[in-house]
Amino acid sequence: MSLPTDTVLDRFLRYVVIDTQSDPASSTQPSTEKQKNLGRVLEQELKALGLADAHLDEHGNVYATVPATSDKAVPAICFCAHMDTAPDFSGTGVKPQLVRNYQGGDIRLTGDTSRVIRVAEHPELANQIGHDIVTTDGTTLLGADDKAGVAEIMTAAQFLLHHPEIPHGPVKILFTTDEEIGRGADKVDLEKLGAAFGYTLDGSTIGEIENENFSADGVTITIKGVAIHPGTAKDKMENAIKIAAEIVARLPKDQAPETTEGRQGFIHPVGISGAMEGAKISFIIRDFEEQGLTDKEDLLKTITEQVLSAYPGSTFTFTVKEQYRNMKTVLDRHPEVTENLLEATRRIGLEPKITPIRGGTDGARLSFMGLPCPNIFTGGHAYHSPLEWVSVQDMETAVTAIVELVKVWEERAA
Structure with missing residues (x-):
């Protein structure tokens, strides 16, 4: 019926x-x-x-x-x-x-x-x-x-x-x-x-x-900075918020969702949070080829290492999670x-x-x-x-x- x-x-x-x-x-x-x-x-x-x-x-x-x-x-x-x-x-x-x-x-x-x-x-x-x-x-x-x-x-x-x-x-x-x-x-x-x-x-x-379809990974970067009273911070403070901001600022502009199309992949920050002593950035990485994912993740990690090299008291973790292929x-x-x-x-x-x-x-x-x-x-x-x-x-x-x-x-x- x-x-x-x-x-x-x-x-x-x-x-x-x-x-x-x-x-x-x-x-x-x-x-x-x-x-x-x-x-x-x-x-x-x-x-x-x-x-x-x-x-x-x-x-x-x-x-x-x-x-x-x-x-x-x-x-x-x-x-x-x-x-x-x-x-x-x-x-x-x-x-x-x-x-x-x-x-x-x-x-x-x-x-x-x-x-x-x-x-x-x-x-x-x-x-x-x-x-x-x-x-x-x-x-x-x-x-x-x-x-x-x-x-x-x-x-x-x-x-x-x-x-x-x-x-x-x-x-x-x-x-x-x-x-x-x-x-x-x-x-x-x-x-x-x-x-x-x-x-x-x-x-x-x-x-x-x-x-x-895109192959997809998620990347989380956690940053541990050096927190200290701002009144006595000269040459001591390493602000995790600023470190996170520097990482985002260095992302390649030609590998972003807003500048890519067709078969081009991207690195895309989707969340950022934190305070002076610690911060976290969440990314999605997309590419049609798995090697493309790896290349973008390697680039992101290199950027992070380069930024952190100017902050000797700070550390970071870099976590990749497979999403789909x-x-x-x-x-x-x-x-x-x-x-x-x-x-x-x-x-x-x-x-x-x-x-x-x-x-x-x-x-x-x-x-x-x-x-x-x-x-x-x-x-x-x-x-x-x-x-x-x-x-x-x-x-x-x-x-x-x-x-x-x-x-x-x-x-x-x-």
């Missing part, structure tokens, strides 16, 4: 008004209980579609299976999206606005009229003439990242269930929590999921396929995963464009856990901001891509 409102737009509008913002300061999984509110909705909708194994687990992950309709031994394919929205901007009280039959021009948002989605800043709008565009009212983010992906997977599952004449293998569905704070795959049970290969629906412009390492060992996606994209009339992700993704973590998992477009734009928007027609195209992809896997199975 299908639900009464089951277009991709209907689903999307249902999902975005549910506040699912994750919280990096929380140590629980999920980091916020409210993420389970959407999980419970999805569990019930999947059951209403007839998927008896649909369930929400204790960590907020949702699992379900669309049974195979083919007699071939087709590998089980998973489609994954995350339910949480980013902590960067409020996700409470989302009021989606629908601009029907967009005819060009800037879009001024209704709840905060100072916010405008400008064509000059969002050139992809030029390809949306005649489309229906969903925005916020400007006071919250929209949550197309990644509720567009959730809605598309749900709609594709419904389509496959309504069309059993389409031959396909087992289709596994996975909705995760806490992707936006880097924990999306932490509690996923791959054995229970039972998929051979996967695809995250968490991309942007239609036609773009992402099979590569480039999924292309895994995907290159399973070329059929990307090749089938490219074929499906072409079949629906798009010219696929392979682009690297300048960030992380559940797909990277899942790939290294044993589920090779590139990223598919969803049609969303301007993520993590009140200017976020998505085209209804592009979401429908993503649904078509999912359906075509499972057909390609079945055709090419032995």
Whole structure:
């Protein structure tokens, strides 16, 4: 039995008004209980579609299976999206606005009229003439990242269930929590999921396929200075705050997020705190190659040593923590995963464009856990901001891509 409102737009509008913002300061999984509110909705909708194994687990992950309709031994394919929205901007009280039959021009948002989605800043709008565009009212983010992906997977599952004449293998569905704070795959049970290969629906412009992402490390530098009363400090005080400031000031300007693009990596300070006697600087290091990470970490350590050489009474510790790695390492060992996606994209009339992700993704973590998992477009734009928007027609195209992809896997199975 299908639900009464089951277009991709209907689903999307249902999902975005549910506040699912994750919280990096929380140590629980999920980091916020409210993420389970959407999980419970999805569990019930999947059951209403007839998927008896649909369930929400204790960590907020949702699992379900669309049974195979083919007699071939087709590998089980998973489609994954995350339910949480980013902590960067409020996700409470989302009021989606629908601009029907967009005819060009800037879009001024209704709840905060100072916010405008400008064509000059969002050139992809030029390809949306005649489309229906969903925005916020400007006071919250929209949550197309990644509720567009959730809605598309749900709609594709419904389509496959309504069309059993389409031959396909087992289709596994996975909705995760806490992707936006880097924990999306932490509690996923791959054995229970039972998929051979996967695809995250968490991309942007239609036609773009992402099979590569940054490799990532975190670096923490702690500095122990020499504290002394400022009235008697001459030639004795070594102020840890100033030492930390010197380190940051010496960072190469051509290796920063604000000066790099494409395949260029960066060294990015994300936190600094301290007092005269001690300070701490937190960095994220990003590069598509592991050697690039090592080179940047070596450079950062050299800068730190050079600064500290002028402060003989002070010491530092330099701690590197691995965060995630480039999924292309895994995907290159399973070329059929990307090749089938490219074929499906072409079949629906798009010219696929392979682009690297300048960030992380559940797909990277899942790939290294044993589920090779590139990223598919969803049609969303301007993520993590009140200017976020998505085209209804592009979401429908993503649904078509999912359906075509499972057909390609079945055709090419032995």
